[in-house]
Amino acid sequence: MNTLAELLHALECDAAVPAAIESGAVLALPLPAARLPHAAHVLARSQAHLAGIVCEQRNGSFALRYPFWLPRGLPWLELVIDVAPGGTVPSISPRLFAADWHEREIEDLFGLIFSNHPFLGNFVLHDEVWPEQAFPMRHDFAFTDADGAPSPYQPQQMLQAEGAFLMPVGPVYGGVSEAGQFLLDTLGEEITHCQTRLFYKYRGIEKRAEGMVAADALLLVERMNGTNAFAHALAAAQAIERACDCSVPARAQTLRSFWAELERLRSHAATIAGLCKSTALAVPTSLAYQRVEELLRLSGRHAGHRYLFGLIAAGGLAFDLDDAAARELAAQAQAVARRLADLAEELLFDNSFIDRLEEVGVIDAKVARRYGLVGPVGRAAGHVSDLRREQPYAAYAECTPRVAQAAEGDNLARLRVFLDEAAESARLLPLLATQLPAGTVRGTCATRAGAGLGWTEAPAGASTCFARLDADGRIARLRLMPPAFANWHAYHLAAERFAFQDFPITLASFGLSMAEQDR
């Protein structure tokens, strides 16, 4: 199934075949709910990649959208179904497992029931702090502490055998770490079963954004994951721009790619530093964090903020970067990247370091495909997709990155992919800086109702955002589908079968944010 016509034929949507459609377009396919599992079955066997599920409440009924991206040259497909009040949704998880957590999240936040889902229940809203019948994403949600009686939480030991025990890690654990819990079942040395219990950091961003003007919603999206703020805010800005038909000046498009690559370089450097730290190599850890600090200072000096907050605006960028400064910044970032590469070279020849990484934390290509893994984690396991190449945005159509990949899927493969991608970002920066078009960086956005999809390849992988604006230009629905959500789903598989002391290394090699997952 290589052409769009063949794919649409298999989906039994021949009527929808448009005359000409290309990358960057979104083709909506309304379906009766009963046909959804079949469509998911077809798409799971094609080159389509599920970005997530968008649930919208429309008065009493619900509309669900399932956006999929296709490889370069083809558009996005969006399956759309309607669910009557009190109705159930046929689950697609048995056929397309990447939808699993999305369906569980919607069940928890909207109270919709997915029939045939393998496992629903306690997910986003922990039973020990939220009452059973609280559905925050519904329009009529009103909540006071007096509502309902939460039930106490006791971690469940899964492994029942002589000498087996459960080791709960978190939500407060060693060093400077994010709040989340890992339940590790073991008979001793080896982790037999790992369960990730997330959403300790659920801040209700999607709910809080409702009713906000677009500019203020972008501040929230930046702070979904502050270390990858620019990439996620760019996805949201693009969704908003599509919703209100806003054109972005060419200079802003190139600068958006420029800042995004600088952020990727810094974010990957931080992941590599975290990996050094997890193996307790003090000198490489210090050297790597020194590089991160140098990149943070470059951002701080030229963007006014070390994490690029406040830079993105609907319609372009909030402020410009002049050509000379861009070239200087690119040259300095490249120098930092070279020092990082020098360190990497030394690391990759350190046997004791390689021993800790090689053939540990393995995710195979089949799992990567089944779980729809994205970003460096997916690419290191041979599941290669990069939205900069597949569905170019900003200036990536003219400035296409080389996509790093590996087949082994272990900690070392992930390290190599992070290193290669950091080097590639450093290569792109001067290219982008020397081809900045002249002009302004801020287009005008009309105030009108509409909906749109936006996407970026964030440092951790594909980040997709859906925005619906009302007639006053305020957010009616903002759906954030970040890469961490796809990758945390499979993390436990990399931890299982390996020893306890490998756990922090595997965790660091995934480079995942819990804040981004929990939102």
Added chain:
Amino acid sequence: MRLWALRGLRTQRDLTGFPRTLELAPGMTPGRPVDGPAAAADVCPTGALRAEGAATVVALDHCVHCQRCRHGGQPMHWREDIAWSHGEGAPLPRAFAHSIHVRVLDAGDCGACLAELQQLPAPQYSLHRLGIFITASPREADVLLVVGPVTRAMRQPLLDTYAAMPGPKRVVAVGACAASGGVFGPSFACAGGVADMLPVDRVVPGCPPPPLAVLEALLAVMGRSLPRAEDAP
């Protein structure tokens, strides 16, 4: 087998002069708005700016560094410093002046404050030289450093961690979220900062506050006197 220690020794020193001097390298801090024309207050999304007569007053606890008041038609004045923490709490007793152990607790942080804290051991800041150590166990912690607005699920772990710490102990709220709820709270899912749950001894505003701002606050909690920008000639 690599000789990492030698490699470390060969590396050029890149350490900040803080706390001996307040001199800053470019990009070390995002700076902060100080005072400006009254009209600038309108652009603030979080109510950190308030017009008072012909001037604008800054409530730094609410500032999320969106930079809108910096680039508008009537920009605020901007001060590139780091010594902006404040608090009513007394410093720890004298015995702690040379060394403290800090437990960092994430109560719903976006990752930026934690990333800045992760930079503290980096060679540019090297917090260990000041006798400050980040510890895993609350049992040996003197200072609880909280980031994030305090989400519903993190309320109890926060209170439990505080209760597990021996006295004397101090609480430092780091970042706009921990100081005031930031962009997230108060809401159905978040509190409006750490002070809703615990007595806070020192607040470090900023979104995120740069590493040196946190270091300055920790030194203040240790009772070490520091140069302040206002004191500079």
